[in-house]
Amino acid sequence: MAAELHTVVRARRAVVGGAERAAAIGIRDGRIAEVAAYDELSAPDTVVLADDEVLLPGLVDTHVHVNEPGRTEWEGFATATRAAAAGGVTTIVDMPLNSIPATTTVAALAVKQDVARDQVHVDVGFWGGAVPGNVGDLAALHEAGVYGFKCFLLDSGVAEFPPLDPSQLLAAMAETARLGTLMIVHAEDGALVREASGLPYEGFLTSRPPEAERSAVELVVSTARATGGRAHVVHLSAADALPSLRGSGVSVETCPHYLVLAAEDVPDGATEFKCCPPVRRASNRERLWAALATGEIDFVVSDHSPCTADLKRGDFGAAWGGIASLQLSLPLVWTAARERGHGLADVVGWMSTAPARRVELAGKGEIAVGYDADFCVLAPDEAFRVDASALQHKNPVSPYDGRTLTGTVRQTWLRGTPIDLAADPRGRLLRRGA
């Protein structure tokens, strides 16, 4: 059997089955064919990790705004997937908004897939969008392979992606329940959010209070109950909203910025820290960590949402709300996680296995037989200083510029071989169920 393998990767430390162990991974045709003890298996091509490296499954980031076509000056498939590869992320799922057209019809999905196809360095799946008036499009989008549908409950920031009101949410979730697919929701209640302006961060923070998240989460939970639909809350910031999710079956993600940053540390006028919902106080951040530890928060994804540098300027009312962190997600979360006593297996669970399972990304999120041989080779003790201008995403804006992080991604593998950013892109477009 072993003679048929194409490649063997030996690692003194690998995250396999939710724990760290020494392992040899046998790869055949881009998939993991065997997982064995360190000195077992042989193949024509054997790769031995350095003693300071750990083999992780490639990270799975189900919340990325690529923005192409239509706002390609904000980001694009080439630059976003380069950032992903540089950050150990081997699968992304693209959000349906900020591109033009928004992914709310099959025709719009086809437009996006056509521009993406030849320029992706990692695998890319797609979310569809649920907007007023397109309930009739959801079944065809589902058939076309989207992983579920995203909706907003308040202004999304772009005119072509309007929010659903409660009755529209009910109708859309009745349809996603019928299809058996996931509805993912930006959960802030517009009635509890005020227009922000000015330079003090405090003004922006108080304009989007925790109650706005809690109220919207309660609507998602009650609508999921009423329809029997599967639902997921994206980018939770307010720990106050967590009790409303308990026992509901509605899953929830948070993001590196909510786990790493704190309102107390945001300088006035520092709009590179603006995102919606906002980064809250350090005490809230620690409650998010506690909820991750207990499994109350299901996973961690980037919500990579870039724009051009000029749109990120102005006061907290005018600046675009979004943080670009695809390339830094792993070192950000790892640096903060280890300070709180977590291991790499925890981080892999939050950033690879759990999102892949919830979003049903077949063959992703684990080092196990039958899975794609997608890996991140991490040097977990090596520190580096973030230089925003050296990151791979298109516009060099980052609230993490100058910050020292621990955990260097040395190599990222896609289907059995390391990704070479100088070579032709090898990523594939993924379809649900394929």
Ligand SMILES: [Zn+2]
């Ligand atoms: Zn987002």
